Amino acid sequence: MDQSITHSDPPYLRIASEIRDRIASGVLEAGDRVPSTRQITQEWGVAMATATRALSTLRQEGLVRVVPGVGTVVEPRVVQRRDRVEPAREAAHEAVHGLTHARIVAAAIEIADGEGLAAVSMRRVGAQLDAAPMSLYRHVADKDGLLVAMMDSVFGEAALPDPAPPGWRHQLELICRVQWSIYQRHPWMSEVLSFSRPQPTANALPHTEWALRAVDGLGLDPGTMLYVALTLFSYVRGAAVNLASDIEAEASTGLTDEEYLEVQAPALEAIVTAGHFPFVTTVFARLDADGFDLDATTLFEFGLHRLLDGLAAMVGMGQP
Numbered sequence: 001m002d003q004s005i006t007h008s009d010p011p012y013l014r015i016a017s018e019i020r021d022r023i024a025s026g027v028l029e030a031g032d033r034v035p036s037t038r039q040i041t042q043e044w045g046v047a048m049a050t051a052t053r054a055l056s057t058l059r060q061e062g063l064v065r066v067v068p069g070v071g072t073v074v075e076p077r078v079v080q081r082r083d084r085v086e087p088a089r090e091a092a093h094e095a096v097h098g099l100t101h102a103r104i105v106a107a108a109i110e111i112a113d114g115e116g117l118a119a120v121s122m123r124r125v126g127a128q129l130d131a132a133p134m135s136l137y138r139h140v141a142d143k144d145g146l147l148v149a150m151m152d153s154v155f156g157e158a159a160l161p162d163p164a165p166p167g168w169r170h171q172l173e174l175i176c177r178v179q180w181s182i183y184q185r186h187p188w189m190s191e192v193l194s195f196s197r198p199q200p201t202a203n204a205l206p207h208t209e210w211a212l213r214a215v216d217g218l219g220l221d222p223g224t225m226l227y228v229a230l231t232l233f234s235y236v237r238g239a240a241v242n243l244a245s246d247i248e249a250e251a252s253t254g255l256t257d258e259e260y261l262e263v264q265a266p267a268l269e270a271i272v273t274a275g276h277f278p279f280v281t282t283v284f285a286r287l288d289a290d291g292f293d294l295d296a297t298t299l300f301e302f303g304l305h306r307l308l309d310g311l312a313a314m315v316g317m318g319q320p
Contacts, residue, residue: 011046015054023063023074029123029133030076031142034064067144076137099131101139105149109186112150116244117188120146147192148199154186155203160210169308171214175207176236176304180297183240190240195230207233218315228311235307239300 019035022028035043040051055072058064064072107128112120122143126133140146158178164171183189193199211229220228272284 012050012053015040015044016057019058020063028074030074030137031122032074033071036071076142099135104136104139105153108146109150112188113186117191148201151193152201152203154182154189155201158182160206168214172232172308175210176232179236180300183243187244190237190244193237195234235303239303242296
């Protein structure tokens with residue numbers, strides 16, 4: 001296709017040409033989102049139909065592809081062919097610096113742990129490893145593949161004891177606390193792990209195996225056994241969302257949880273003591289005397305015990 005565009009060409013071709021130039025120049029790297037139809041209408045001042053046709057042109061050329069839930073992104077294979085000299089240069093760099101799948105995943109985990117999941121990109125990981133972003137695609141297919149590899153690696157960090165402690169309840173407590181410790185070390189995990197759309201993480205299967213073995217023999221049918229395991233794991237993940245949000249809040253405000261509560265105490269006290277919520281007022285007034293502690297781990301432990309109490313009642317075994 002002749003890609004020499006003039007002002008007499010239709011607007012959609014001029015827009016496609018400008019986005020194509022961004023890809024060719026490296027402004028848009030492999031896996032990066034290209035402007036959406038809405039962004040195109042705003043940036044170029046065209047109708048939605050024109051924006052749609054521009055993106056369709058790029059898709060037909062094989063320069064971009066649609067990723068469900070993400071949008072239209074630069075096709076990695078196209079960028080790999082962008083410069084015929086660069087692959088050899090990158091291969092030489094890899095030979096010197098030992099760029100491997102494991103190092104890429106470890107660097108991405110380090111970035112996510114320290115800066116949050118939003119900071120993880122192929123470009124950022126490449127900078128961390130002093131490598132060209134395109135060289136990473138020899139080891140990971142795309143960012144989604146990198147996220148799955150990160151989760152799999154993190155699950156692989158957890159060592160499960162052998163033999164397991166006696167009793168189904170102790171075994172379930174243990175696996176949930178192991179997962180809680182994973183989320184404490186890597187809070188971003190709660191943002192990417194899904195139970196309704198499970199990712200191919202082989203190192204997570206020992207956790208499921210452990211939970212199913214723990215409830216085997218309790219008289220539950222296979223479906224209920226799996227529901228028990230997934231309910232517990234979902235609870236741990238849900239409780240861990242607090243860890244990720246707390247870290248983000250501390251980073252944005254510069255205040256620890258304790259400092260935040262001190263700053264907000266006067267406003268909170270004014271609301272509680274206004275007299276509109278008598279039960280809240282009464283309970284809050286007794287908290288100091290009862291030694292109440294509002295932190296994520298205490299809340300996690302309370303909920304875990306109540307879930308297991310419910311399971312014990314369901315199987316009619318009381319406290320094993």
